[in-house]
Amino acid sequence: MENTIIIGSGMAGLTAAIYTARANLEPLLLTGNELGGQIATTTEVENFPGFPEGLQGPELYELLQKQAERFGARIEIDEVTEVTFGDPIHRVKTHSGEYETKSIIIATGASPKKLGIPGEAELLGRGVSYCATCDGFFFRGKNLMVVGGGDSAIQEGLFLTKFANKVDIVHRRDQLRAGAVLQERARQNDKMGYIWNSVLQRIEGDGQVQSVVLEDLRTGETRQQPVDGIFVYVGHYPNTQLFQGKLQMDDQNYLIIDQNMMTSVPGVFAAGEVHDHTYRQAISSAGFGSMAAISTERYLANLEHRLARVETW
Numbered sequence: 001m002e003n004t005i006i007i008g009s010g011m012a013g014l015t016a017a018i019y020t021a022r023a024n025l026e027p028l029l030l031t032g033n034e035l036g037g038q039i040a041t042t043t044e045v046e047n048f049p050g051f052p053e054g055l056q057g058p059e060l061y062e063l064l065q066k067q068a069e070r071f072g073a074r075i076e077i078d079e080v081t082e083v084t085f086g087d088p089i090h091r092v093k094t095h096s097g098e099y100e101t102k103s104i105i106i107a108t109g110a111s112p113k114k115l116g117i118p119g120e121a122e123l124l125g126r127g128v129s130y131c132a133t134c135d136g137f138f139f140r141g142k143n144l145m146v147v148g149g150g151d152s153a154i155q156e157g158l159f160l161t162k163f164a165n166k167v168d169i170v171h172r173r174d175q176l177r178a179g180a181v182l183q184e185r186a187r188q189n190d191k192m193g194y195i196w197n198s199v200l201q202r203i204e205g206d207g208q209v210q211s212v213v214l215e216d217l218r219t220g221e222t223r224q225q226p227v228d229g230i231f232v233y234v235g236h237y238p239n240t241q242l243f244q245g246k247l248q249m250d251d252q253n254y255l256i257i258d259q260n261m262m263t264s265v266p267g268v269f270a271a272g273e274v275h276d277h278t279y280r281q282a283i284s285s286a287g288f289g290s291m292a293a294i295s296t297e298r299y300l301a302n303l304e305h306r307l308a309r310v311e312t313w
């Protein structure tokens with residue numbers, strides 16, 4: 001019987017592991033397929049407090065993992081396939097086992113949205129990517145497009161200029177959503193270009209991306225443009241598929257939680273981008289992780305008390 005199982009190994013999950021481990025709950029963290037979550041595929045992290053020079057996303061992930069393990073968190077590389085909620089005991093099935101637990105912290109995060117256009121799935125890994133850290137190196141001297149106008153698009157676009165000859169940001173409006181610092185840095189980078197008010201209609205290539213068809217949203221005109229690679233940064237969707245029909249969610253499938261980070265099932269908490277579609281920062285996810293952990297600790301103390309009373313009766 002576990003005290004608590006943390007599902008997910010991003011900022012929220014690892015922070016929850018640090019806090020629950022320091023509370024002697026001996027948490028079990030099940031990593032999921034994407035070890036380290038979004039931070040592990042982020043390049044430069046410049047706004048995480050305590051690191052004035054900034055650091056790379058994977059470095060931050062490794063530091064958090066070490067910190068959690070130092071206090072006794074058990075981190076298993078395994079994926080949860082099914083969760084059955086009970087009162088008060090829950091069951092968690094993974095690829096390699098089955099666990100019983102008194103509480104759960106869901107920190108499954110969010111995944112990159114796809115464009116859903118022809119050629120995107122077919123040419124994935126052949127010029128289409130959602131991860132500049134993973135794939136940027138392969139595009140030395142190439143011409144790239146980054147789709148999106150948010151912080152991720154600009155930050156990862158800037159990172160790609162280290163390898164590429166040219167990086168064009170394709171944005172559906174004529175104003176970026178990204179923050180001022182990133183916008184200014186992009187303006188000062190000669191390799192960055194912009195294709196405003198435009199979307200990709202399809203991606204073309206014979207076994208490798210060769211061109212795209214762009215639509216100008218103001219005129220409706222389309223044109224073909226040669227390109228070697230496309231990086232997509234058009235936002236995220238929450239990873240809540242496992243909990244469909246079992247936990248309350250909003251109309252965009254984000255988990256609904258109360259002021260104690262508890263979901264609609266007692267003893268089941270959530271932390272990070274699986275419930276947060278407002279802040280979505282590394283530091284806010286870490287903060288939510290600590291809050292869920294503290295609430296879990298209090299819940300478990302109450303539960304023990306309740307069970308002891310039942311036994312006395």
Ligand code: NAP
Nearest residue numbers: 047148149150151152153155172173177233234235279280
């Ligand atoms: P985001 O802020 O949601 O931006 C998504 C971008 O994609 C928007 O510009 C949006 O256009 C565009 N878009 C959405 N759907 C599209 C579609 N179907 N076709 C074309 N374009 C589409 O997502 P994000 O940039 O990944 O950022 C997520 C969160 O992480 C944000 O809170 C951000 O601040 C944070 N973050 C922070 C940093 C940093 O501080 N350095 C770095 C990375 C991420 P519209 O603008 O027209 O809506």
